[in-house]
Amino acid sequence: MPLPHRHLTSVLLRREGELFLFDGGEGTQVSIRRLNLRWKKISAMFISHTHADHVTGIPGLLMLSSQVDRDDPLYIYGPPRIGEYIETSRRVLDMYINYRIVVKEISEPGVVHQGDGFIIRAFMLRHTKPCLGYTLEEEKRPGIFHPEKALELGVPRGPLWARLQGGEEVRTPEGGTVHPQDVLGPPRSGRKFSFVTDTLAFPEIARDVAESDLFICEGMFERDLEESAREKKHMTAEQAARIAADAQVRKLGLIHYSPRYNEQNLRGLLAEAKRIFPETVLTRDRMVFPMDFID
Numbered sequence: 061m062p063l064p065h066r067h068l069t070s071v072l073l074r075r076e077g078e079l080f081l082f083d084g085g086e087g088t089q090v091s092i093r094r095l096n097l098r099w100k101k102i103s104a105m106f107i108s109h110t111h112a113d114h115v116t117g118i119p120g121l122l123m124l125s126s127q128v129d130r131d132d133p134l135y136i137y138g139p140p141r142i143g144e145y146i147e148t149s150r151r152v153l154d155m156y157i158n159y160r161i162v163v164k165e166i167s168e169p170g171v172v173h174q175g176d177g178f179i180i181r182a183f184m185l186r187h188t189k190p191c192l193g194y195t196l197e198e199e200k201r202p203g204i205f206h207p208e209k210a211l212e213l214g215v216p217r218g219p220l221w222a223r224l225q226g227g228e229e230v231r232t233p234e235g236g237t238v239h240p241q242d243v244l245g246p247p248r249s250g251r252k253f254s255f256v257t258d259t260l261a262f263p264e265i266a267r268d269v270a271e272s273d274l275f276i277c278e279g280m281f282e283r284d285l286e287e288s289a290r291e292k293k294h295m296t297a298e299q300a301a302r303i304a305a306d307a308q309v310r311k312l313g314l315i316h317y318s319p320r321y322n323e324q325n326l327r328g329l330l331a332e333a334k335r336i337f338p339e340t341v342l343t344r345d346r347m348v349f350p351m352d353f354i355d
Contacts (some may be wrong), residue, residue: 107138200252
């Protein structure tokens with residue numbers, strides 16, 4: 061349930077100016093407005109499941125987007141029946157929508173969305189109804205360009221350098237051929253973001269979120285309530301930390317805490333998680349995480 065200083069679940073990811081929203085609990089549009097973000101830049105929403113605390117903020121977001129001119133469609137991905145929820149909300153609330161909404165229901169894991177230099181995958185979780193986790197993975201970047209090698213091979217400064225950095229082979233003024241691998245270092249990794257909430261803990265999650273730069277995961281209960289978590293098909297903060305450790309992620313952000321926990325109790329959840337995975341933080345409303353390249 062929403063609390064005075066804690067809205068319901070939602071994560072906004074910004075990449076190269078494009079925005080992706082993961083879940084849209086009640087109060088999501090309030091945080092977006094307080095962050096002064098351009099909501100029409102949200103190109104896609106990714107919904108984990110159709111429980112109310114993860115979707116009740118979506119109708120407001122759809123109407124908010126109609127207050128500005130928008131040429132690009134909005135894609136909404138989610139489990140079966142997310143389309144019914146969107147369509148019923150539009151009809152019952154008489155929504156004025158001045159842009160195209162494309163809803164895609166996901167019934168099996170795999171790539172669901174892609175763009176220039178990245179893909180977004182969905183994978184199956186285990187909750188009381190169909191539930192999905194998501195990862196955004198960037199393509200590998202070209203290796204570091206070594207200008208001294210290009211000069212040694214007879215490639216003059218200028219456009220030919222840019223073509224080599226873009227992965228093209230070039231001809232030198234003397235007629236020689238130079239390949240990108242001749243002047244570039246090994247490929248460098250892209251970034252990876254993962255979002256997991258409302259699920260039992262099980263080993264395959266670590267495989268899907270492996271080597272994430274930022275792993276946002278539910279940490280709903282403390283260790284003493286592990287049996288209750290299992291019955292409700294949720295996980296403890298400690299279980300989330302074990303997944304993070306097994307997956308060798310860089311940072312774990314806990315989310316979706318039980319409303320039974322006040323600030324002091326939340327510090328206890330954090331302590332349990334940090335004993336297993338030290339790079340753990342408690343997420344807060346409107347908290348921002350920069351995601352830098354490793355290299």
